[in-house]
Amino acid sequence: MMAAALNETGLRGELLLDEPLSRHTSWRVGGPARRFYRPADRADLVAFLQTLALDEPLLWLGLGSNLLVRDGGFDGTVLAVSGRLNALRLSGSDRLYGEVGVACAHVARLAVRSGGVGLEFLAGIPGTLGGALAMNAGAFGGETWANVVEVETVDRSGIVRTRPPADFVVAYREVHGPAGEWFLAATLHFEPGDAAGAQQRVRQLLDRRAATQPTSQPSGGSTFRNPPGDFAARLIETAGLKGLTIGGAQVSPKHANFIVNLGGATAADIEALIAEVAARVKAVHGVDLRAEVHTVGESA
Ligand SMILES: Cc1cc2nc3c(=O)[nH]c(=O)nc-3n(C[C@H](O)[C@H](O)[C@H](O)COP(=O)(O)OP(=O)(O)OC[C@H]3O[C@@H](n4cnc5c(N)ncnc54)[C@H](O)[C@@H]3O)c2cc1C
Numbered sequence: 440m441m442a443a444a445l446n447e448t449g450l451r452g453e454l455l456l457d458e459p460l461s462r463h464t465s466w467r468v469g470g471p472a473r474r475f476y477r478p479a480d481r482a483d484l485v486a487f488l489q490t491l492a493l494d495e496p497l498l499w500l501g502l503g504s505n506l507l508v509r510d511g512g513f514d515g516t517v518l519a520v521s522g523r524l525n526a527l528r529l530s531g532s533d534r535l536y537g538e539v540g541v542a543c544a545h546v547a548r549l550a551v552r553s554g555g556v557g558l559e560f561l562a563g564i565p566g567t568l569g570g571a572l573a574m575n576a577g578a579f580g581g582e583t584w585a586n587v588v589e590v591e592t593v594d595r596s597g598i599v600r601t602r603p604p605a606d607f608v609v610a611y612r613e614v615h616g617p618a619g620e621w622f623l624a625a626t627l628h629f630e631p632g633d634a635a636g637a638q639q640r641v642r643q644l645l646d647r648r649a650a651t652q653p654t655s656q657p658s659g660g661s662t663f664r665n666p667p668g669d670f671a672a673r674l675i676e677t678a679g680l681k682g683l684t685i686g687g688a689q690v691s692p693k694h695a696n697f698i699v700n701l702g703g704a705t706a707a708d709i710e711a712l713i714a715e716v717a718a719r720v721k722a723v724h725g726v727d728l729r730a731e732v733h734t735v736g737e738s739a
Pocket residue numbers: 465498499500501502503504505506539563564565566567568569570571572573574575576577578620621622623652654658659660661733
């Protein structure tokens with residue numbers, strides 16, 4: 440990792456060269472990013488985008504909790520917004536406004552403290568609001584886009600737009616919007632309700648997670664999407680794959696849809712295990728599992 444000089448550009452963020460992405464993903468694997476930029480704030484991010492060559496590969500990074508970065512790293516620029524685009528405020532009695540670098544847990548906390556109901560599910564999702572918008576993150580019956588009033592996006596030339604949900608095709612863990620735009624911020628709706636009840640629901644949801652998920656081991660959360668009418672974890676478990684290990688990657692004995700890094704896993708171990716699980720589930724159940732995690736970068 441090397442810091443590069445920005446002082447003549449007017450940019451105020453931090454530019455690192457060859458930054459290991461294993462430091463920025465929840466699986467703790469991933470090779471280096473050729474360039475890794477942490478903007479100072481939103482205006483700085485917009486200015487930075489305008490300096491990029493049109494063909495520069497770009498990867499937006501939140502908390503890296505849904506990303507498998509290959510061992511050869513990312514030959515382009517990573518934009519790391521977690522904690523940098525971090526405005527978060529109420530905007531009316533039943534809405535809040537958040538920039539994409541805010542952690543989902545903070546969004547949930549603000550809603551709950553204000554007596555808001557409907558965003559509690561975000562409390563246990565270990566990502567940013569930007570990642571939640573990109574993934575339509577959800578849990579325990581709640582989904583991010585069910586609460587979106589509007590979003591702000593930015594494109595490569597730095598143009599910022601406000602868009603309604605109707606501009607996006609939203610599905611289970613999948614969101615498609617206008618090409619070449621990324622999320623900058625969102626206004627989310629919540630129902631006015633009872634703060635104590637909402638706080639209790641958050642505690643219950645977090646307890647349920649701790650009881651059923653390997654939360655103390657590095658993972659990428661749910662590896663596969665649930666196929667229609669079924670659960671990926673059920674299919675993997677009944678195929679006898681809990682505990683299956685390749686290198687340092689293991690199908691969690693606690694939750695079959697989680698692959699954990701036992702210590703020295705490489706991204707190649709994890710990718711091989713994902714392929715092996717999918718092949719065995721297909722052989723046993725005849726079901727094609729689709730990955731929920733996004734795989735990016737080059738093989739080593
Ligand atoms: C222990 C654990 C539990 C989990 N539980 C859940 C769960 O209950 N429900 C659930 O849905 N997910 C869960 N996940 C997965 C993950 O937390 C979510 O998908 C989360 O929304 C990812 O957010 P992130 O900030 O980490 O995104 P990242 O992993 O950094 O990025 C994910 C994708 O979004 C893109 N992206 C990020 N920011 C932006 C942006 N501003 N604009 C456009 N694209 C962007 C990235 O390029 C990437 O393709 C879990 C993960 C772990 C490790």
